[in-house]
Amino acid sequence: MSAAIEDVFKALAADRTARADEKVADLFARDPLRFSAFSAAFEDMLLDFSKVSLTGETLGLLVELARAAGVEARRAAMFAGEHINLTEDRAVLHTALRDRSATPFVVDGQDVRADVASVLAGMATFAEGIRSGALKGWTGKPITDVVNIGIGGSDLGPVMATLALAPYHDGPRAHYVSNVDGAHLYDTVKDLDPASTLFIVASKTFTTQETMANAASARAWIVEALGEAAVANHFVAVSTALDKVDAFGIAPDRVFGFWDWVGGRYSVWSAIGLPVMIAVGPAHFGHFLDGGHAMDEHFRTAPLERNLPVLLGLIGIWHRDVCGYATRAVIPYDQHLARLPAYLQQLDMESNGKRVTCEGTPVARDTGPVVWGEPGTNGQHAFFQLIHQGTSPIPVEFLIAAKGHGEESEPGLKRQHAMLIANCLAQSEALMRGRTLEEAKAQLLAAGRDEASAATIAPHRVFPGSRPSVTIAYERLDPYTLGRIVALYEHRVFVEGAIWGINSFDQWGVELGKELASTLLPAVESGVAPDTVSTSAAGLLHHLVSRS
Ligand code: F6P
Numbered sequence: 001m002s003a004a005i006e007d008v009f010k011a012l013a014a015d016r017t018a019r020a021d022e023k024v025a026d027l028f029a030r031d032p033l034r035f036s037a038f039s040a041a042f043e044d045m046l047l048d049f050s051k052v053s054l055t056g057e058t059l060g061l062l063v064e065l066a067r068a069a070g071v072e073a074r075r076a077a078m079f080a081g082e083h084i085n086l087t088e089d090r091a092v093l094h095t096a097l098r099d100r101s102a103t104p105f106v107v108d109g110q111d112v113r114a115d116v117a118s119v120l121a122g123m124a125t126f127a128e129g130i131r132s133g134a135l136k137g138w139t140g141k142p143i144t145d146v147v148n149i150g151i152g153g154s155d156l157g158p159v160m161a162t163l164a165l166a167p168y169h170d171g172p173r174a175h176y177v178s179n180v181d182g183a184h185l186y187d188t189v190k191d192l193d194p195a196s197t198l199f200i201v202a203s204k205t206f207t208t209q210e211t212m213a214n215a216a217s218a219r220a221w222i223v224e225a226l227g228e229a230a231v232a233n234h235f236v237a238v239s240t241a242l243d244k245v246d247a248f249g250i251a252p253d254r255v256f257g258f259w260d261w262v263g264g265r266y267s268v269w270s271a272i273g274l275p276v277m278i279a280v281g282p283a284h285f286g287h288f289l290d291g292g293h294a295m296d297e298h299f300r301t302a303p304l305e306r307n308l309p310v311l312l313g314l315i316g317i318w319h320r321d322v323c324g325y326a327t328r329a330v331i332p333y334d335q336h337l338a339r340l341p342a343y344l345q346q347l348d349m350e351s352n353g354k355r356v357t358c359e360g361t362p363v364a365r366d367t368g369p370v371v372w373g374e375p376g377t378n379g380q381h382a383f384f385q386l387i388h389q390g391t392s393p394i395p396v397e398f399l400i401a402a403k404g405h406g407e408e409s410e411p412g413l414k415r416q417h418a419m420l421i422a423n424c425l426a427q428s429e430a431l432m433r434g435r436t437l438e439e440a441k442a443q444l445l446a447a448g449r450d451e452a453s454a455a456t457i458a459p460h461r462v463f464p465g466s467r468p469s470v471t472i473a474y475e476r477l478d479p480y481t482l483g484r485i486v487a488l489y490e491h492r493v494f495v496e497g498a499i500w501g502i503n504s505f506d507q508w509g510v511e512l513g514k515e516l517a518s519t520l521l522p523a524v525e526s527g528v529a530p531d532t533v534s535t536s537a538a539g540l541l542h543h544l545v546s547r548s
Pocket residue numbers: 151152153154202203204205206207208211264265350507510
């Protein structure tokens with residue numbers, strides 16, 4: 001890490017120490033314009049970070065950090081198609097998937113825009129065929145159910161987006177099978193009719209054990225019900241490994257390709273989004289891409305001080321490396337974003353869960369935090385106790401729409417949306433303000449407690465306050481806004497990774513477990529543990545095998 005970066009980190013640490021006892025509530029009291037100074041907007045999307053313990057000077061240092069770390073140059077390199085994924089020698093061009101300009105953009109000798117347009121056109125034709133009933137199952141029945149078989153990036157994005165866009169879902173029912181646990185496939189297909197079910201086998205590599213196992217079982221289910229000849233009508237594939245798809249028996253005209261410059265966790269914009277397109281239609285899927293592209297343009301061109309992904313990334317660095325917070329919670333006050341936290345877990349933790357820099361040297365400070373969350377208001381009745389009064393502060397990211405779906409026609413829904421907003425605002429306000437011992441005691445006395453019991457109970461009713469949160473507010477969760485939200489988080493991950501100097505685009509950390517699983521499968525099947533495993537693994541294996 002360069003001396004300039006170290007210097008800024010030292011200045012940030014000094015700033016934190018100097019303001020250790022400062023309350024965020026006092027920052028608000030001192031500056032009536034704090035909200036406008038510490039919030040930034042892109043179109044109707046507002047990022048409020050005024051409840052984070054930053055001053056103008058801290059923010060200046062964080063922006064200086066981004067400059068010292070070369071975030072802008074690295075951003076330019078990504079958009080230009082340079083091989084910034086060094087360990088895999090690949091470009092990182094998920095941004096090209098949503099840039100639908102017709103001007104050729106040649107990377108590594110390939111016009112990526114033309115390739116993207118051609119796959120998107122193929123997807124749209126196919127999706128419309130399924131949606132209209134023109135493309136039928138083997139027996140002539142229209143397709144009523146689409147089952148996507150994939151895992152990780154070939155599952156989480158489409159699952160998240162399908163739920164997020166539920167109000168736009170007018171195509172066949174969408175189902176997702178990911179786990180190698182056969183219960184997932186079994187439970188999914190048990191009430192489906194093979195004659196009206198389409199399987200999408202989604203795997204970038206077409207080697208992933210879970211996906212291949214589920215695909216083989218799904219194939220057997222179709223063959224048993226409809227015969228071998230039906231496979232062609234009931235399977236399509238999404239992959240970069242066209243040769244392997246061919247070997248599986250899916251015809252080339254039923255394969256939707258993508259490219260090695262699309263990382264799995266960045267692939268929902270590619271043909272991996274096919275189940276979403278079938279569910280909501282090509283036009284809505286196009287608006288999702290447009291939203292992603294709009295956020296790309298904002299990220300590429302807005303000044304760092306007003307740039308939403310940059311600000312979110314810098315706040316992440318402040319919390320992780322200066323304040324030392326090990327986790328962050330994402331709490332969408334939006335039931336349709338219920339799977340966003342799970343999606344962000346892969347996006348963030350697979351990207352920035354790294355311990356060495358791009359040069360292979362140990363990284364100088366803590367990298368990616370644990371990302372977790374659940375929708376509000378449910379989380380309030382589960383883990384918010386710890387966020388308010390636990391011993392380790394947890395930064396929270398709230399997401400909230402101004403308008404819910406269907407509230408124009410349903411007054412009841414409008415009122416419930418007002419309750420949702422009130423709860424979201426109340427939580428961030430409570431986290432920031434807290435409640436002092438004196439306030440707690442006064443409240444108890446006012447409620448009729450005697451002095452002694454008020455003094456005993458009051459400490460339990462103290463909230464430390466100054467617990468950080470940001471709020472991302474937008475008009476409505478439509479396809480365009482979903483695209484902006486997902487791209488916002490992608491670029492935030494990028495900014496943090498660039499500051500840490502790590503490669504956010506590989507995932508070697510998943511390999512060791514995969515290798516050992518392949519070694520252990522024959523052992524589980526034979527009941528004989530190899531000498532190479534620990535006595536713990538051998539003991540567990542014998543315990544399980546003897547009871548199987
Ligand atoms: O778990 C590792 C991983 O490679 C992810 O990065 C990826 O999204 C997932 O497995 C699925 O990979 P594939 O699309 O190749 O089946």
